[in-house]
Amino acid sequence: MKKKFGDRLKALFGIKIFNEQFFEDLEDFLIEGDLGAKLAMEISDEMRKLAKSEKPTNQEDLQLMVKRLLSSRIRAYLPELHKDELTVFLILGVNGVGKTTSIAKMAQMYKNQGYEVMLAAADTFRAAAIDQLEVHAQRLGCRLVKQKSGSDPGSVVYDAITSAKARGEHLILVDTAGRMHNKENLLRELSKIDKIVQGRGIDAAHYMKFLVIDSTTGQNGISQADLFNQAVKLDALILSKYDSLAKGGALVQIGEKFAIPIAFVGTGETYADMHPFDKDEFLDSLVGL
Ligand SMILES: Nc1nc2c(ncn2[C@@H]2O[C@H](COP(=O)(O)OP(=O)(O)O)[C@@H](O)[C@H]2O)c(=O)[nH]1
Ligand SMILES: [Mg+2]
Incomplete structure (x- = not known):
């Protein structure tokens, strides 16, 4: 069975050598994970910058960085019902x-x-x-x-x-x-x-x-x-x-x-x-x- 996206992302983040190959792999990976070419490119570009400024040292740092970048792009919404109106x-x-x-x-x-x-x-x-x-x-x-x-x-x-x-x-x-x-x-x-x-x-x-x-x-x-x-x-x-x-x-x-x-x-x-x-x-x- 194909491994879950998250598990594979984690595996990629085990590499810890932030060369160009790494960011290209990340981009391919995000596309495979259905983020689409545009978003995948944006995220990997932003990760390039973050990797320089924040100097992540482990897998979890990288996962958290991707999470943060995705987080600004989606929103939760909980509809409210009312008992006095349909x-x-x-x-x-x-x-x-x-x-x-x-x-x-x-x-x-x-x-x-x-x-x-x-x-x-x-x-x-x-x-x-x-x-x-x-x-x-x-x-x-x-x-x-x-x-x-x-x-x-x-x-x-x-x-x-x-x-x-x-x-x-x-x-x-x-x-x-x-x-x-x-x-x-x-x-x-x-x-x-x-x-x-x-x-x-x-x-x-x-x-x-x-x-x-x-x-x-x-x-x-x-x-x-x-x-x-x-x-x-x-x-x-x-x-x-x-x-x-x-x-x-x-x-x-x-x-x-x-x-x-x-x-x-x-x-x-x-x-x-x-x-x-x-x-x-x-x-x-x-x-x-
Ligand atoms: N496993 C799983 N099956 C679901 C879920 N939602 C719907 N299904 C199944 O997907 C099939 C199609 O669902 P249905 O509600 O009839 O789809 P509709 O044609 O959009 O109304 C049915 O066999 C459902 O039991 C879900 O969250 N999980
Ligand atoms: Mg139906």
Whole structure:
């Protein structure tokens, strides 16, 4: 099995001869770790300077330096709910990244905090998607608003908001389609949903758009963020599947490139496997500390 990025970084830092080869290796390495060519070059350049000024003497010094450089490039974000007003979370992402699973986990998390949570089945493109959400709703004891498969996702969201307002519920988690006949259709549907939420009087402070990124997909995450950010202005990322051979580097790149903070991390398939993003812990594990 391929060794974890952090472990390999640590091994590289065992060399301790800060010649040109070292910094070139570091740059290659960061690219392999999904930080992208631009960021990898910036970090290795900054490391060159730091190595001169701070004179690191051991592996850990170097790891901490990389951590510091990455730290200024990503941000954690913890959404706040209110009991006196309805909040809507739109959950976006390509097929299979873990949207529906993340919704179920978030529902559980907020229910545990005493909020009334409702699920909205706006992935009407696949019948199975509605059924899957319904199974979660039943297990979690959450209300579900759905229509038949193939119906207008915007209409599902409209109904969901009307119904949640009438009942005084606190949070709607909206499941969305990750794929349609073509990209333009998908973008159009998503921006329609976006307009409906705003049109129903949900203001920016009570409306968040999350993109789910599968942490094993690496570079693809960048183009996904680009695509969805075009349709709706993304507020935060959810990193799924961080339990498997995760490649967290892409997340740093997305966070920096699009200035999107990270809200939650999914680490498994059970409802309890979701946590607010802990930047320190994430960076420690990324650089092998
Ligand atoms: N190991 C692991 N599997 C996950 C996680 N999140 C989702 N999955 C799995 O990924 C697959 C796709 O998830 P799903 O929520 O249906 O994706 P969607 O198409 O975006 O709604 C399912 O088999 C999930 O069990 C996670 O954090 N860890
Ligand atoms: Mg789904």
